[in-house]
Amino acid sequence: xxxxxxxxxxxxxxxxxxxxxxxxxxxxxxxxxxxxxxxxxxxxxxxxxxxxxxxxxxxxxxxxxxxxxxxxxxxxxxxxxxxxxxxxxxxxxxxxxxxxxxxxxxxxxxxxxxxxxxxxxxxxxxxxxxxxxxxxxxxxxxxxxxxxxxxxxxxxxxxxxxxxxxxxxxxxxxxxxxxxxxxxxxxxxxxxxxxxxxxxxxxxxxxxxxxxxxxxxxxxxxxxxxxxxxxxxxxxxxxxxxxxxxxxxxxxxxxxxxxxxxxxxxxxxxxxxxxxxxxxxxxxxxxxxxxxxxxxxxxxxxxxxxxxxxxxxxxxxxxxxxxxxxxxxxxxxxxxxxxxxxxxxxxxxxxxxxxxxxxxxxxxxxxxxxxxxxxxxxxxxxxxxxxxxxxxxxxxxxxxxxxxxxxxxxxxxxxxxxxxxxxxxxxxxxxxxxxxxxxxxxxxxxxxxxxxxxxxxxxxxxx
Amino acid sequence: xxxxxxxxxxxxxxxxxxxxxxxxxxxxxxxxxxxxxxxxxxxxxxxxxxxxxxxxxxxxxxxxxxxxxxxxxxxxxxxxxxxxxxxxxxxxxxxxxxxxxxxxxxxxxxxxxxxxxxxxxxxxxxxxxxxxxxxxxxxxxxxxxxxxxxxxxxxxxxxxxxxxxxxxxxxxxxxxxxxxxxxxxxxxxxxxxxxxxxxxxxxxxxxxxxxxxxxxxxxxxxxxxxxxxxxxxxxxxxxxxxxxxxxxxxxxxxxxxxxxxxxxxxxxxxxxxxxxxxxxxxxxxxxxxxxxxxxxxxxxxxxxxxxxxxxxxxx
Numbered sequence: 001x002x003x004x005x006x007x008x009x010x011x012x013x014x015x016x017x018x019x020x021x022x023x024x025x026x027x028x029x030x031x032x033x034x035x036x037x038x039x040x041x042x043x044x045x046x047x048x049x050x051x052x053x054x055x056x057x058x059x060x061x062x063x064x065x066x067x068x069x070x071x072x073x074x075x076x077x078x079x080x081x082x083x084x085x086x087x088x089x090x091x092x093x094x095x096x097x098x099x100x101x102x103x104x105x106x107x108x109x110x111x112x113x114x115x116x117x118x119x120x121x122x123x124x125x126x127x128x129x130x131x132x133x134x135x136x137x138x139x140x141x142x143x144x145x146x147x148x149x150x151x152x153x154x155x156x157x158x159x160x161x162x163x164x165x166x167x168x169x170x171x172x173x174x175x176x177x178x179x180x181x182x183x184x185x186x187x188x189x190x191x192x193x194x195x196x197x198x199x200x201x202x203x204x205x206x207x208x209x210x211x212x213x214x215x216x217x218x219x220x221x222x223x224x225x226x227x228x229x230x231x232x233x234x235x236x237x238x239x240x241x242x243x244x245x246x247x248x249x250x251x252x253x254x255x256x257x258x259x260x261x262x263x264x265x266x267x268x269x270x271x272x273x274x275x276x277x278x279x280x281x282x283x284x285x286x287x288x289x290x291x292x293x294x295x296x297x298x299x300x301x302x303x304x305x306x307x308x309x310x311x312x313x314x315x316x317x318x319x320x321x322x323x324x325x326x327x328x329x330x331x332x333x334x335x336x337x338x339x340x341x342x343x344x345x346x347x348x349x350x351x352x353x354x355x356x357x358x359x360x361x362x363x364x365x366x367x368x369x370x371x372x373x374x375x376x377x378x379x380x381x382x383x384x385x386x387x388x389x390x391x392x393x394x395x396x397x398x399x400x401x402x403x404x405x406x407x408x409x410x411x412x413x414x415x416x417x418x419x420x421x422x423x424x425x426x427x428x429x430x431x432x433x434x435x436x437x438x439x440x441x442x443x444x445x446x447x448x449x450x451x452x453x454x455x456x457x458x459x460x461x462x463x
Numbered sequence: 464x465x466x467x468x469x470x471x472x473x474x475x476x477x478x479x480x481x482x483x484x485x486x487x488x489x490x491x492x493x494x495x496x497x498x499x500x501x502x503x504x505x506x507x508x509x510x511x512x513x514x515x516x517x518x519x520x521x522x523x524x525x526x527x528x529x530x531x532x533x534x535x536x537x538x539x540x541x542x543x544x545x546x547x548x549x550x551x552x553x554x555x556x557x558x559x560x561x562x563x564x565x566x567x568x569x570x571x572x573x574x575x576x577x578x579x580x581x582x583x584x585x586x587x588x589x590x591x592x593x594x595x596x597x598x599x600x601x602x603x604x605x606x607x608x609x610x611x612x613x614x615x616x617x618x619x620x621x622x623x624x625x626x627x628x629x630x631x632x633x634x635x636x637x638x639x640x641x642x643x644x645x646x647x648x649x650x651x652x653x654x655x656x657x658x659x660x661x662x663x664x665x666x667x668x669x670x671x672x673x674x675x676x677x678x679x680x681x682x683x684x685x686x687x688x689x690x691x692x693x694x695x696x697x698x699x700x701x702x703x704x705x706x707x708x709x710x711x712x713x714x715x716x717x718x719x720x721x722x723x724x725x726x727x728x729x730x731x732x733x734x735x736x737x738x739x740x741x742x743x744x745x746x747x748x749x750x751x752x753x754x755x756x757x758x759x760x761x762x763x764x765x766x767x768x769x770x771x772x773x774x775x776x777x778x
Contacts, residue, residue: 265584344621348684350582352634352691353611362633367624 003066006136010058010143014051017147021050024154041161049153049160052167054146058139065138069131074101077124082116100124190441193434200428201229206435208232212398212409214418214429229432231439233400237315237408238443241390242383244319244404245326249379252323253330254372260331261338262360273335280328284388291321291393303405310405313395319404322389329379330372337371338364370455377451381444387412411436517747521765522755524744526554529593530725531576531613531695536590538571538580545571549590549751551744553695558717558726560740560757562733564772567746569729573697576727577613578606594695611638614693618700620680622672622687627664630672630683631655634691650690658686659716678709685716689724696720698728702735714739733773737761745769 025046029037039046078097085096096117104121154160198206209230256276260269296317303310310316341364349359365372387410395407396417418433425431525532531553538546546568553559553576561569571580578599580586592599599609611634622630631651634640641647651668655661660682664675672683681701688696698717702710717726717739730736736743736757743760745753745768753766764770 342621344617344619345623347579347582347615347617348621348623348687349633351577351579351610351615351617352637352688353607353609353614354634354637355607358637362637363623 002132003062006062006139010055010062010139013140013143013147014055017050017054017143017150018044018047020047020147021150021154022047024151025156025160028154029156038156040157040159041164045160045164046154046158048164050147050150052164053150054143056167057146058142061142062135062139065131065135069128069135073124073127073131076127077120080123081120085116104128187441190434190437193431194438196426197428197431197435201432201435205229206231206432210400212414214414214432227428229428229435231411231436233398234409234411234414234436235439235443236400236402237394237398238384238410238412240315240402240404240408241319241322241394241410242380244316245322245383245386246376246380248320248323249326249330249383250376253327253375253379254334256327256331257334257338257372258360258365261335262356262364273332276328277332279325280332282325284325284386285392287321287325288388288392291317291389295321296393299405308405311395311407313393313407314405315394315408316404318390318392318394321393322383322386325386325389326379326382329382330375333375333378334368334372337368337375340371341367373451373454377447380447384440384444384447385412386410387416391416411440415440517750517752517766517768520550520751520754522753522760523742524551524751524754526552526557526742528555529553530555530557530595531727532591532593533572533575534591536572536575536588536592538568538575538589539587540583541585545749546575547749551751551754553725553727554742556721556723556725557741558721558728558739560736560743561727561729561746562731562736562743562772563746563752565731566748568749569744569746570699572746572751573699573727573729574615576695576697577610577615579610579615581606611691612693613695613697614688614691616681616684616688616696616698616701619704620677620684622675622680622683624671624673626669627655627672627675627683628668631686631690634687638691640690640692654686654690655683657689657720658682659712660686676709678705678712681705681709681713682716685713685720689720693724695725695727698726700729700731703731710735733761745772747772 022043025039025041025043026037029039029043032038037043074097077100078093081096085093088096100117100120101124103117104124206229209228210232211228211230212233213228215227260272264272292313296313299314299317299320300310300312345363345367346359349363350356354362390410390413394409394413396409396413397407398409398414399406401408415433415436418429418436423430529552532551534550536546536549537544549568549572551559561573563569574580575588575592576599578588580588588600594609594613598604599613623633625633628651631654632647635647635650641650652661652665655664660679663679664670664683672680675683681704685696685701702713705713714735717728720726721741728736728740740757742754743757744751745760745764745766747768753760753764753769755765760769761773764773
């Protein structure tokens with residue numbers, strides 16, 4: 001039986017176990033009065049308990065068996081091969097074994113397939129079948145055994161609810177740890193690759209170097225720069241563009257939020273808010289060509305008209321468009337927290353003769369500040385991580401400049417350019433991407449820590 | 464049985480009024496505890512008592528020394544009329560208590576007096592309302608300035624999320640009442656002393672106001688209102704969220720403050736109305752049924768509905 005069928009049958013068995021357990025609990029219980037039974041837990045808990053007893057061991061075995069059986073079967077097949085193949089080198093042997101497995105799975109012999117290989121393939125197939133049969137039998141036996149043992153435990157005084165809840169708690173702990181462990185995994189992998197990078201490029205050169213030119217030759221016959229990996233231009237570029245974006249998004253977003261939550265009537269609010277949230281849903285690549293084809297030329301023409309000479313790809317163009325993109329993050333979250341400030345707070349202020357704007361500035365905004373800071377920081381991390389708009393509108397030149405009219409580049413853009421096209425994974429050029437990733441991760445981590453700190457500080461003060 | 468009991472208490476009232484008021488209220492409470500066991504016959508009886516017609520206000524709604532007055536006051540929430548033709552005066556330096564069952568319009572009427580209802584878009588107020596003879600709903604009157612003259616204390620203590628000092632200084636800073644920092648310090652101290660909170664908070668002026676206990680928070684709100692130096696203070700069930708000790712403190716405070724301010728208070732506690740107020744107004748289903756001297760309302764009410772309410776036949 002294939003794994004799908006085993007799973008479906010197992011599910012049916014579990015449902016059957018649930019019904020059995022539930023029915024049995026009602027049967028063994030005695031009615032005390034008015035439909036109340038002397039059961040410790042409600043009947044469906046006994047049902048769940050049976051299903052869990054049957055399900056957990058059999059699923060575990062199924063998982064382990066499916067995970068390990070191909071390697072066990074393969075090694076069994078390999079050990080039965082004739083001695084001339086056994087004596088081959090390791091690489092050649094694994095090649096032969098692969099051939100055998102392909103032969104067994106496709107079922108088609110070709111010119112290469114010699115007699116011993118065909119025999120081995122047949123052997124492999126029979127082992128596979130035995131394993132599958134054994135797996136089916138063992139899994140179902142475990143499930144049925146679980147049901148039988150579980151049913152013996154169904155007694156009025158048995159604490160089924162506590163058992164079920166304990167298992168559910170472990171399941172939840174498991175789910176929570178998956179997210180955390182994934183994060184740890186990513187961090188560790190980035191960290192180790194970065195360490196590789198720092199073996200060829202000194203840490204201080206990376207962190208304090210002001211020249212970025214990673215295009216080294218990866219083959220002998222290529223023409224390339226000598227390679228310099230100073231990340232400062234990238235960090236300043238990222239900061240410049242993010243700062244421009246936030247300068248645009250924070251005031252506009254905050255004003256929008258105040259208008260929507262305090263002044264707009266219900267009709268305006270019900271239309272404006274979803275429309276604004278659509279902004280957040282537009283793919284960034286669309287923003288990117290909007291920035292490159294509309295905003296950047298506009299900035300260049302305007303700049304030239306007033307006697308400046310902006311480059312055709314500028315930090316300003318990317319920053320402005322990115323600012324528009326993150327407005328909804330600021331406005332939507334701020335709107336929610338401003339609306340959540342209790343009406344009693346506003347009434348108290350109005351009741352003392354404060355005007356609406358005084359009330360908003362001095363009572364509502366301070367009370368909503370933790371949420372607003374949260375929204376702004378979310379917007380900031382979006383801005384720092386944004387790639388597409390910058391690639392298209394700000395260019396790839398790693399200039400160390402604070403002039404928003406010049407082309408700059410950001411960390412994320414450089415990661416993209418480092419990892420596209422021809423590459424080999426032990427050259428500093430490729431590994432630099434991991435170091436940049438680590439830097440980006442550190443920056444956003446610091447931002448998050450600051451935001452948590454700010455929010456906690458104001459929470460203490462305001463709640 | 465209830466009628467017989469009230470009859471006997473009526474005789475006792477002549478000798479000891481305050482006690483009897485408390486007795487009556489106690490009767491009401493014990494009765495409402497017993498309410499579960501009432502039969503349906505009693506419910507019909509109760510509804511009849513509820514259905515007495517109201518033809519204008521009885522008692523003495525008008526006074527000589529007027530601070531605020533309302534004539535032909537109607538209030539609408541959308542299409543629903545919440546208040547019907549209320550005519551009443553609030554005298555200078557008096558405490559007017561407004562009592563009545565839930566939803567009778569007493570809080571709505573209170574919010575008419577400082578135009579707090581303006582903040583509710585669907586609310587519409589008609590009639591003539593005056594403060595010191597000035598029409599408070601005229602075009603010339605700015606509701607913001609009015610509210611500086613007619614302060615308000617709310618049911619739930621609502622200190623701002625600021626320090627104790629800033630809470631009290633808030634209104635004074637807004638209205639530019641003080642010029643220097645030391646004047647502001649003095650004003651904050653004076654207001655807190657008058658609200659009876661100074662001793663408890665004088666060392667913690669820069670701690671958040673939200674960290675105080677419920678009773679302290681309510682006194683902070685009163686201090687904050689006093690700091691703006693209003694002429695009238697409106698209180699909307701100011702002690703309903705507080706324990707008896709905090710309530711007693713605030714009631715003492717109200718009596719003290721009435722020397723300087725005119726106070727209108729909405730309360731669900733009839734003992735409270737009896738303890739603090741000079742005059743009591745009884746509202747019923749949006750109508751003002753009876754206004755009179757507090758002693759008179761609680762000992763010898765003119766209207767049958769008032770009597771039914773204070774003796775606990777319903778409500």
